Amino acid sequence: MERAKLRQGEQEDAAAAAAVAGGEQHSLNGHCEGGRSKVARCRESPGEASGSGARTPGQSGHSSSVMESWKEERTRSVEDNEMSLPSIAAAYTTILRGLGEDPQRQGLLKTPWRAATAMQFFTKGYQEKIIDVLNDAIFDEDHDEMVIVKDIDMFSMCEHHLVPIFGRVHIGYLPNKRVLGLSKLARIVEIYSRRLQVQERLTKQIAVAITEALQPAGVGVVIEATHMCMVMRGVQKMNSKTVTSTMLGVFREDPKTRDEFLTLIRS
Ligand SMILES: [Zn+2]
Numbered sequence: 567m568e569r570a571k572l573r574q575g576e577q578e579d580a581a582a583a584a585a586v587a588g589g590e591q592h593s594l595n596g597h598c599e600g601g602r603s604k605v606a607r608c609r610e611s612p613g614e615a616s617g618s619g620a621r622t623p624g625q626s627g628h629s630s631s632v633m634e635s636w637k638e639e640r641t642r643s644v645e646d647n648e649m650s651l652p653s654i655a656a657a658y659t660t661i662l663r664g665l666g667e668d669p670q671r672q673g674l675l676k677t678p679w680r681a682a683t684a685m686q687f688f689t690k691g692y693q694e695k696i697i698d699v700l701n702d703a704i705f706d707e708d709h710d711e712m713v714i715v716k717d718i719d720m721f722s723m724c725e726h727h728l729v730p731i732f733g734r735v736h737i738g739y740l741p742n743k744r745v746l747g748l749s750k751l752a753r754i755v756e757i758y759s760r761r762l763q764v765q766e767r768l769t770k771q772i773a774v775a776i777t778e779a780l781q782p783a784g785v786g787v788v789i790e791a792t793h794m795c796m797v798m799r800g801v802q803k804m805n806s807k808t809v810t811s812t813m814l815g816v817f818r819e820d821p822k823t824r825d826e827f828l829t830l831i832r833s
Contacts, residue, residue, distance in 0.1 A: 642692040654682035688723050688730075691760030699754060700779050703747040710783075712823075714738040715751045716831045724795050725762035733791030733807070735759075736831040739776055740783040740816055740823065746776070765791055765810050773812040784815030786827045 658678035662669045669678065716736040724731050735755045758771045773787040788811040796806055816823045 641695055642689075644693070647686050647693075651679070651682050651686070654685060655679045658682055688721075689761055691757045694757045696754060696757055696775050696779075699750055699757065700746070703750045704779060705745050705747070706743060707741065707745045708743065709741050709745055712738055712740050712826060712830070713745065713748075714827065714830050715748060718752045718755050720755055720759045720768075720789065720791065722759040722761070722763045722765075722768060722791075724793055725764060727795035727799075728762070729794040729798070731763065731765060731791050731793050733789060735772065736788045737772065737776070737786070738817070738827040738831065739780065739785045742781060742783045744780045744782070746780055751776070765789055765793070765808055769810040770812045773814050777814055782815065784813070784817035784820075784823060786814075786817040786824065787812045788828070788831060 655678040658681045659669045662674060662677065667674060669675075714737070716734075718735040718737065720731075720733050720735045722731040723729070737751050737755075754772055754775050758768055758775070769787050769789050773785045776782065776785045776787075788809065790807050790809050792807055796808075797804055813824055817827060818824070
């Protein structure tokens, strides 16, 4: 895993996240914003710093927990997509004009519709529920060795700038009599990443979903990602990567288990 050196701002973010990581244990709020005591479980991996330059200082988090949101997920239907497409396209026309472009010139004639359709695709995770993915995919199995799926490709959208976040997700869990079909881990990543996100919340949502579904002895999720809002604007550091991790259960409590996971995802 190649990892770029973190610049100063990220180090500050990392320090803030580290300070927060020691906080209250039961909040699964999903936001890891510095100084918010509710946030927990966004722990630094040993030797790694995490932080997201995509954060807007002072932005407030949501109060609902990730677990609640998982059970009462609001979904967007195909009909909703059809209904909202014209208004999203119209909004893109406004954006084009606002940028000083002529929406009537040939190359842009269909752009608002294309962009609207693309945006609906980029956020198609709102059309699916985790619970539907898990149906028929949980098996009773007397397997008590660590299960790891690494290098799952991830494409998401930064909720602060509406530009892509992309990278790789590594998931490990220690089963407790139940296992999940392996392809379903990637499906969970897909559903949560195809929404407007911050990397910290995405990391935690994946870990919590697996915990809820399997009640395993522990779960570890590590995401390495590039934020286009950092690469193309702001600091314009081409190679900066943001690394976040969530460790639950024995992955959090037992350094040996955590180290085994971190070693295996790097091998
Ligand atoms: Zn951003």
